[in-house]
Amino acid sequence: MPQTPDRAGRHGRALPVPGIQRLGDDHRAGPDRGRRHDVSTTPALVAVDWGTSSFRLWLMSLDGTVLAEHRSHEGMSEVAGRGFEAVLESHLGTLSAPGHLPVVICGMAGSRQGWVEAGYIDTPADVTTIGETATIVPGTARQIIIIPGLAVRSDAEPDVMRGEETQLLGAHFDMPGGERYCMPGTHSKWVSMDGSIVTGFETFMTGELFSVISGKTILKHSTGGDGNVDANDPAFLTGVRDGWTQPAKTTHHLFSIRAGQLLYDHQAGENRARLSGLLIGAEFAGAGIRGDEQIGLVASGALQRLYHAALAECGVQVRDIDADVAVRRGLLESWQRFSTTNGDVQSR
Amino acid sequence: MPQTPDRAGRHGRALPVPGIQRLGDDHRAGPDRGRRHDVSTTPALVAVDWGTSSFRLWLMSLDGTVLAEHRSHEGMSEVAGRGFEAVLESHLGTLSAPGHLPVVICGMAGSRQGWVEAGYIDTPADVTTIGETATIVPGTARQIIIIPGLAVRSDAEPDVMRGEETQLLGAHFDMPGGERYCMPGTHSKWVSMDGSIVTGFETFMTGELFSVISGKTILKHSTGGDGNVDANDPAFLTGVRDGWTQPAKTTHHLFSIRAGQLLYDHQAGENRARLSGLLIGAEFAGAGIRGDEQIGLVASGALQRLYHAALAECGVQVRDIDADVAVRRGLLESWQRFSTTNGDVQSR
Numbered sequence: 158m159p160q161t162p163d164r165a166g167r168h169g170r171a172l173p174v175p176g177i178q179r180l181g182d183d184h185r186a187g188p189d190r191g192r193r194h195d196v197s198t199t200p201a202l203v204a205v206d207w208g209t210s211s212f213r214l215w216l217m218s219l220d221g222t223v224l225a226e227h228r229s230h231e232g233m234s235e236v237a238g239r240g241f242e243a244v245l246e247s248h249l250g251t252l253s254a255p256g257h258l259p260v261v262i263c264g265m266a267g268s269r270q271g272w273v274e275a276g277y278i279d280t281p282a283d284v285t286t287i288g289e290t291a292t293i294v295p296g297t298a299r300q301i302i303i304i305p306g307l308a309v310r311s312d313a314e315p316d317v318m319r320g321e322e323t324q325l326l327g328a329h330f331d332m333p334g335g336e337r338y339c340m341p342g343t344h345s346k347w348v349s350m351d352g353s354i355v356t357g358f359e360t361f362m363t364g365e366l367f368s369v370i371s372g373k374t375i376l377k378h379s380t381g382g383d384g385n386v387d388a389n390d391p392a393f394l395t396g397v398r399d400g401w402t403q404p405a406k407t408t409h410h411l412f413s414i415r416a417g418q419l420l421y422d423h424q425a426g427e428n429r430a431r432l433s434g435l436l437i438g439a440e441f442a443g444a445g446i447r448g449d450e451q452i453g454l455v456a457s458g459a460l461q462r463l464y465h466a467a468l469a470e471c472g473v474q475v476r477d478i479d480a481d482v483a484v485r486r487g488l489l490e491s492w493q494r495f496s497t498t499n500g501d502v503q504s505r
Numbered sequence: 506m507p508q509t510p511d512r513a514g515r516h517g518r519a520l521p522v523p524g525i526q527r528l529g530d531d532h533r534a535g536p537d538r539g540r541r542h543d544v545s546t547t548p549a550l551v552a553v554d555w556g557t558s559s560f561r562l563w564l565m566s567l568d569g570t571v572l573a574e575h576r577s578h579e580g581m582s583e584v585a586g587r588g589f590e591a592v593l594e595s596h597l598g599t600l601s602a603p604g605h606l607p608v609v610i611c612g613m614a615g616s617r618q619g620w621v622e623a624g625y626i627d628t629p630a631d632v633t634t635i636g637e638t639a640t641i642v643p644g645t646a647r648q649i650i651i652i653p654g655l656a657v658r659s660d661a662e663p664d665v666m667r668g669e670e671t672q673l674l675g676a677h678f679d680m681p682g683g684e685r686y687c688m689p690g691t692h693s694k695w696v697s698m699d700g701s702i703v704t705g706f707e708t709f710m711t712g713e714l715f716s717v718i719s720g721k722t723i724l725k726h727s728t729g730g731d732g733n734v735d736a737n738d739p740a741f742l743t744g745v746r747d748g749w750t751q752p753a754k755t756t757h758h759l760f761s762i763r764a765g766q767l768l769y770d771h772q773a774g775e776n777r778a779r780l781s782g783l784l785i786g787a788e789f790a791g792a793g794i795r796g797d798e799q800i801g802l803v804a805s806g807a808l809q810r811l812y813h814a815a816l817a818e819c820g821v822q823v824r825d826i827d828a829d830v831a832v833r834r835g836l837l838e839s840w841q842r843f844s845t846t847n848g849d850v851q852s853r
Contacts, residue, residue, distance in 0.1 A: 269767075277768075308764070308768055309764070310768060312769075314757070314758070314761050315761055315764040315765045315767075315768045315769065316757075316760065316761060316764045317763075317764045317767055317768065344723075344760055359754075359757045360757060360760040360761075360764070361756045361757050361760065362722065362723075362756045362757075362759050362760050363756060365722050365723065366718075366722070366756060369717045369718070369721045369722055370714075370717070373717045373721050374710065374713050374714070374717055375692075375710075375713065404752055404753035404755075405752035405753070405787065405790035405791045405793075406662075406707075406791045407752075407755070407787070407791070408709045408710045408711060408714060408784070408787060408788060408791060409662070409664075409707045409708060409709050409710075409791050410662070411710050412664065412692055412708040412709065412710050413662050413663055413664060413708075415665075416656070416657070416663040416664045416665045416708070417663045419617075419663075419665055420625075420656055420658060420663045420665065421660075421663065436756070439753065439755070439756060440756060442753035443753045443754045443755070443756060443757050445753075
């Protein structure tokens with residue numbers, strides 16, 4: 158395989174990669190930190206998480222080392238005009254990624270409105286096999302595959318995920334015995350697993366509801382819009398408890414935020430924190446969390462801090478799994494599974 | 506008192522009044538229907554329900570006969586530039602309303618962002634006395650008063666209403682022994698009463714949530730936006746049951762609507778009906794309805810049909826109270842109370 162180790166990550170809009178790291182170790186400090194002598198610098202794969210509003214690309218070696226990273230706002234909804242291949246190749250061009258490098262993609266790029274529809278695998282589904290039925294994007298110069306989503310085919314409560322299944326695969330390797338995973342976001346997912354089998358999942362519209370309620374309803378006057386929330390704010394944690402213990406009152410508690418501003422002059426930061434807490438707490442009630450269980454929290458950044466604090470407030474034992482690390486590992490594992498199944502790995 | 510009975514209702518944008526009717530009788534057919542010989546045609550009062558997005562004005566006699574009606578979209582948020590008095594007088598001008606006619610107003614015109622802030626009366630509050638502490642608008646040619654709102658001053662669950670207290674007064678006369686009233690709308694109110702005392706109330710953001718969820722979230726692709734819902738649609742009634750019996754699952758059930766469209770091609774009308782049902786059902790759960798109670802439903806039009814069907818689905822005994830009739834009666838009763846308390850009724 159041709160190698161371009163020294164050029165990776167030095168071009169165009171490549172973000173600084175904080176050290177070349179082994180996959181699986183790079184989200185926690187450890188004795189292997191900084192041991193670069195055993196790290197592969199041969200690019201073998203382009204891993205892409207392509208969502209509705211974001212694009213993240215990693216140039217990776219076969220052992221999971223991240224050689225370069227690109228992030229942009231060229232999500233699915235931005236791309237329509239220019240075409241998916243053009244956007245992808247412009248990123249790869251700035252990385253001087255060799256033309257033979259395969260690309261594995263997860264996320265909304267595989268939806269009906271995306272690049273090529275990648276379908277769904279119905280639950281119960283073995284998450285380790287999602288790479289096997291990846292969809293090959295036709296007519297492209299390089300080999301590009303898109304991971305399928307997962308679906309709960311149920312008349313009463315149908316559900317879908319796309320992108321999270323790949324995170325979940327990575328999370329499964331991080332926490333093999335995990336029975337429940339919480340994947341917060343615009344549409345938070347709660348996943349039940351038995352070994353590597355996804356037995357079911359439920360989506361809660363928590364993040365999107367926070368956004369429209371704080372930005373588009375009468376509460377915008379009380380919350381100052383859709384801003385940051387501090388995980389340690391007592392109003393956040395009280396909101397979590399109220400949402401969790403009285404979920405039926407949620408749409409009433411929301412209006413109470415407005416009334417609290419009118420009657421008691423409650424301030425925007427506190428109101429926003431309470432709104433966030435109420436919606437997250439109601440999500441916990443819907444997911445039926447129990448104080449005695451361990452939950453794998455697949456998240457990063459501000460959401461990780463909020464959900465970790467909220468779960469801890471409810472007595473849950475939280476195992477943090479970095480969402481970025483998980484999705485990269487999931488993409489790599491999916492590619493290896495695809496290659497093995499399709500007999501391609503040897504030819505590369 | 507000068508009289509202009511023949512001119513009322515014949516000018517400008519006055520809407521056709523469906524027969525001159527006695528207040529209290531005009532929302533139901535009865536033996537008195539059409540008996541006009543005992544009906545006063547002397548205008549004595551201008552009654553106005555002035556909300557955030559709507560303006561409704563009735564020219565009334567002292568016995569409650571509606572002599573003319575104006576409706577417009579000149580709600581509080583439209584009026585800011587032109588001034589409240591100018592908008593009011595332009596309507597009164599087209600009705601040739603005598604300059605001495607007093608005006609009684611309820612609704613958001615009495616809020617801090619409105620014409621003149623009319624304050625709140627704290628619960629428990631005797632709804633028959635709301636007219637006593639009406640706020641007089643200063644510096645106007647004619648006497649104009651604004652009815653105060655009601656407030657629940659509670660650290661844990663503060664709440665406010667403005668406009669509904671006047672409807673409630675009218676409803677109380679229609680159903681004197683009523684213990685619970687449901688007042689659906691953008692912000693639905695559930696009111697508990699003991700005789701004429703409002704012991705407490707809770708607001709649910711049902712209508713506004715329906716609007717932003719169907720219009721501003723991913724569900725807009727599934728619901729075709731914020732359109733009509735048929736009260737007899739089985740998807741509506743199933744949604745009501747699911748929202749009522751599993752309120753904690755509401756934000757999950759919302760996303761299921763999207764998944765149902767993707768997996769089963771569920772159509773917009775059905776999806777919109779289910780969304781509406783889920784939110785109304787969750788409101789019922791929050792309000793803690795019991796199958797064996799009687800509830801006064803203060804509503805009109807499409808909302809009345811939806812809530813009546815939804816409450817009936819949950820086994821509640823519904824007493825329908827027309828919201829328009831109730832607010833007019835509330836405005837008249839408030840005016841009479843104000844006049845009596847302030848010694849003005851004799852001078853008019």
